[in-house]
Amino acid sequence: ELEALEHEGREYILQLDKASGLRKTRGNLAEWNYTANITKENEEKWIQLRLEISKQDKLAWEETKMYKWQGFQDNSLKRMFKKYSELGVAALPDDKYKQLMRSVSGMEANYATSKICSFKDNAKCDLALEPDITEIFAKSVDPEELKHTWVEWHKAAGAKARNNFTQYVQLYNEAAKLNDYKDVADWWQADYEVPNFEEQLAKLWDNVKPLYQQLHAYVRKRLRDKYGDHVVSAKGPIPAHLLGNMWAQTWNNIESFTRPYPDKKEIDITQAMKDQKYTPLKMFQMSDEFFRSLNLTAMPEKFWNNSIIEKPTDREIVCHASAWDFYDGEDFRIKMCTTVTGEHLRTVHHEMGHVQYYLQYKEQPFAFREGANPGFHEAVGDTIALSVSSPKHLRSIGLVNGDADDEQTEINQLYKMGIDKIVFLPFAYTLDLFRYGVFRGTTPPEDYNCHFWRLREALQGVEPPVNRTEEDFDAAAKYHVSANVEYARYYVSFIIQFQFHRALCNIAGEYVPEDVTRKLVDCDIYRSVAAGNALANMLKMGSSKPWPDAMEALTGQRAMRADGLLEYFRPLHDWLLAENQRTGEHIGWEPSKIQYC
Numbered sequence: 013e014l015e016a017l018e019h020e021g022r023e024y025i026l027q028l029d030k031a032s033g034l035r036k037t038r039g040n041l042a043e044w045n046y047t048a049n050i051t052k053e054n055e056e057k058w059i060q061l062r063l064e065i066s067k068q069d070k071l072a073w074e075e076t077k078m079y080k081w082q083g084f085q086d087n088s089l090k091r092m093f094k095k096y097s098e099l100g101v102a103a104l105p106d107d108k109y110k111q112l113m114r115s116v117s118g119m120e121a122n123y124a125t126s127k128i129c130s131f132k133d134n135a136k137c138d139l140a141l142e143p144d145i146t147e148i149f150a151k152s153v154d155p156e157e158l159k160h161t162w163v164e165w166h167k168a169a170g171a172k173a174r175n176n177f178t179q180y181v182q183l184y185n186e187a188a189k190l191n192d193y194k195d196v197a198d199w200w201q202a203d204y205e206v207p208n209f210e211e212q213l214a215k216l217w218d219n220v221k222p223l224y225q226q227l228h229a230y231v232r233k234r235l236r237d238k239y240g241d242h243v244v245s246a247k248g249p250i251p252a253h254l255l256g257n258m259w260a261q262t263w264n265n266i267e268s269f270t271r272p273y274p275d276k277k278e279i280d281i282t283q284a285m286k287d288q289k290y291t292p293l294k295m296f297q298m299s300d301e302f303f304r305s306l307n308l309t310a311m312p313e314k315f316w317n318n319s320i321i322e323k324p325t326d327r328e329i330v331c332h333a334s335a336w337d338f339y340d341g342e343d344f345r346i347k348m349c350t351t352v353t354g355e356h357l358r359t360v361h362h363e364m365g366h367v368q369y370y371l372q373y374k375e376q377p378f379a380f381r382e383g384a385n386p387g388f389h390e391a392v393g394d395t396i397a398l399s400v401s402s403p404k405h406l407r408s409i410g411l412v413n414g415d416a417d418d419e420q421t422e423i424n425q426l427y428k429m430g431i432d433k434i435v436f437l438p439f440a441y442t443l444d445l446f447r448y449g450v451f452r453g454t455t456p457p458e459d460y461n462c463h464f465w466r467l468r469e470a471l472q473g474v475e476p477p478v479n480r481t482e483e484d485f486d487a488a489a490k491y492h493v494s495a496n497v498e499y500a501r502y503y504v505s506f507i508i509q510f511q512f513h514r515a516l517c518n519i520a521g522e523y524v525p526e527d528v529t530r531k532l533v534d535c536d537i538y539r540s541v542a543a544g545n546a547l548a549n550m551l552k553m554g555s556s557k558p559w560p561d562a563m564e565a566l567t568g569q570r571a572m573r574a575d576g577l578l579e580y581f582r583p584l585h586d587w588l589l590a591e592n593q594r595t596g597e598h599i600g601w602e603p604s605k606i607q608y609c
């Protein structure tokens with residue numbers, strides 16, 4: 013009798029899964045059409061379609077609830093029923109669902125189309141985030157120009173989004189409650205399937221914070237050397253506009269004048285790519301070739317025909333890089349306004365990592381065509397990029413003819429990696445700690461900006477270039493806040509990608525603990541079929557099992573741990589401790605003198 017029920021349940025859920033896959037295909041095509049051509053008409057089409065799809069999802073959900081699946085024997089079948097037993101935002105009544113969709117697409121369109129006036133020519137007011145403002149932050153060393161650009165962007169993309177954001181919080185929390193969650197913070201954390209996710213994030217930060225503080229102190233000194241102590245104080249937070257990035261989330265653009273051994277040959281990937289006439293297409297082809305060298309799957313025909321890899325000139329699009337699965341086993345795309353820079357070479361690998369994951373799990377039921385947890389999806393491409401960024405790999409593809417590996421070159425290389433990977437962690441942690449407080453109501457709208465900067469000062473040790481008030485709303489000047497994209501996934505990714513990298517380097521024979529000729533920092537898994545097969549086996553699982561099973565399949569570990577990252581950066585940490593001791597630099601930061609609460 014029970015078998016018969018379970019057999020009938022399996023028939024039902026497989027048919028539902030297929031129907032659900034078709035709805036995802038239609039929904040993603042409409043979303044692509046809107047974000048690849050931002051018009052009111054395409055926005056309406058996308059909203060109408062999602063309304064229609066939500067009705068079909070709701071009918072299916074009513075039927076799914078009738079099954080007594082908790083008692084079934086087959087764990088995979090139970091896992092599918094569990095996923096289809098959560099309706100999502102479609103649980104909202106139509107009018108509220110529409111309002112929620114409009115508030116998010118309104119913020120996202122504002123972010124994507126925001127323009128500011130140039131500091132050097134206040135009649136030129138068509139500067140977009142990509143490529144114009146990004147290039148200013150990558151190249152300018154004029155604190156006044158950086159301050160102007162920072163303030164204007166935060167006004168256009170941040171403050172303007174405050175009302176939509178406040179409504180989005182209200183409605184999204186209502187949807188969370190209709191799905192039996194306390195609030196959206198609870199809902200987002202449920203995707204990680206561990207009871208103490210937030211404690212795990214805090215513990216990881218405890219592990220990494222000492223290393224970050226040493227790096228922060230060193231960089232503050234080098235910035236003070238360059239800009240003077242009236243611009244950069246000796247013991248305070250670092251002004252956020254001097255770090256080479258609008259959000260101070262990666263500091264790679266200030267490497268050239270802050271690196272430990274400036275007389276060592278610099279590995280300037282951007283210049284090398286420009287000298288060698290790289291194009292965006294060549295960057296994607298290079299990445300595809302790396303994945304194929306690991307015996308992973310080549311990008312299919314449709315990928316090359318349907319992707320958008322350069323900013324169009326005839327329309328507005330969402331330029332923030334994204335990878336797309338159209339759930340038909342053939343159509344996978346990337347949309348990216350690619351420029352020929354070292355930073356975008358990493359982003360290309362990041363996005364190609366998403367598509368490789370799609371390709372590896374495309375035989376799974378639709379319910380399992382996701383990352384083992386959201387952090388896994390963000391970690392695939394970055395893990396590959398850790399090999400690509402190694403001097404050994406860059407030499408092998410002729411991008412640089414760097415020095416022989418000596419101690420100082422290695423410290424320069426670890427510094428280059430550290431100002432990208434270590435400094436990102438407190439930024440990522442801040443972004444969702446802030447939003448957890450917003451969704452829980454401990455941060456009310458009248459305190460949004462004050463609490464945002466309190467967290468940024470406390471964790472990142474940065475301060476805004478000018479005073480802030482509650483007329484501002486600086487969090488929304490970051491894409492993921494305006495576009496409703498959860499961010500703890502990147503914090504998780506920047507931790508687990510070092511666990512993945514170390515395991516793959518082990519398998520490839522590129523890394524042997526205690527063997528100085530096989531160091532983690534020099535590891536390049538290029539052409540290692542053994543490493544590629546091990547990675548593929550984990551990726552093929554999709555979200556069919558809880559993520560510790562996937563993590564164990566590749567690394568033998570069943571938890572997120574900072575030990576991979578700390579082992580990778582150990583030589584840099586030792587060097588920074590000695591260097592900050594030598595210069596007598598203050599470690600940590602005293603309270604900011606900027607007013608923002």
Ligand SMILES: C=C(C[SeH])C(=O)N1CCC[C@H]1C(=O)O
Binds near residue numbers: 333
């Ligand atoms: C490249 C993407 C698309 Se999933 C991205 O948003 N990333 C990649 C690294 C961190 C985060 C960001 O840009 O803030």
Ligand SMILES: [Zn+2]
Binds near residue numbers: 362363389
């Ligand atoms: Zn990503």
